[in-house]
Amino acid sequence: MTEEKRFAPKVAVQLDPPKDDPISPEELAKCDGTDPSRPTLVAIKGVVFDVTRNAAYGAQGQYRVFAGKDPSRALACSSLKPENCVPEWHDLDDKEKKVLDEWFTFFSKRYNIVGKVEGATNT
Numbered sequence: 001m002t003e004e005k006r007f008a009p010k011v012a013v014q015l016d017p018p019k020d021d022p023i024s025p026e027e028l029a030k031c032d033g034t035d036p037s038r039p040t041l042v043a044i045k046g047v048v049f050d051v052t053r054n055a056a057y058g059a060q061g062q063y064r065v066f067a068g069k070d071p072s073r074a075l076a077c078s079s080l081k082p083e084n085c086v087p088e089w090h091d092l093d094d095k096e097k098k099v100l101d102e103w104f105t106f107f108s109k110r111y112n113i114v115g116k117v118e119g120a121t122n123t
């Protein structure tokens with residue numbers, strides 16, 4: 001499989017140009033799928049993706065634990081535990097870091113980048 005096609009969605013997704021707007025951790029936390037007036041957001045390595053269209057991240061969804069957070073560590077470690085849904089990933093092993101980068105690729109092919117977590121040092 002070519003690098004370009006890896007993790008590509010089955011149905012093509014039209015993405016907007018990525019935004020660089022700062023999003024505070026407090027605002028991110030409010031975008032956890034429970035407030036219909038807000039988008040549902042998930043950040044990876046400080047980069048914020050709008051996952052609103054996927055009910056898996058909504059209030060009843062199987063991946064709701066990730067919503068409103070930067071769960072880089074949990075993604076890297078294939079964990080759904082809330083205590084692992086934190087941004088810190090630098091201390092992980094190379095295999096886990098690779099998994100995290102693959103999730104970044106997966107998200108970047110599906111979801112619009114709407115900003116960066118303000119003060120994020122985990123890029």
Ligand code: HEM
Nearest residue numbers: 051054056063066074075076077078079080103106107110
């Ligand atoms: C019993 C174990 C699990 C099953 C059966 C399962 C099943 C699935 C399925 C069917 C999908 C959809 C695949 C697709 O869209 O093509 C998916 C996506 C996903 N899974 Fe799991 N999963 C499991 C465990 C986990 C764990 C432990 C994590 C923690 C990192 C995880 C994170 C994700 C994420 C982030 C997505 C992408 C959702 C999206 O944005 O489309 N899964 N999973």
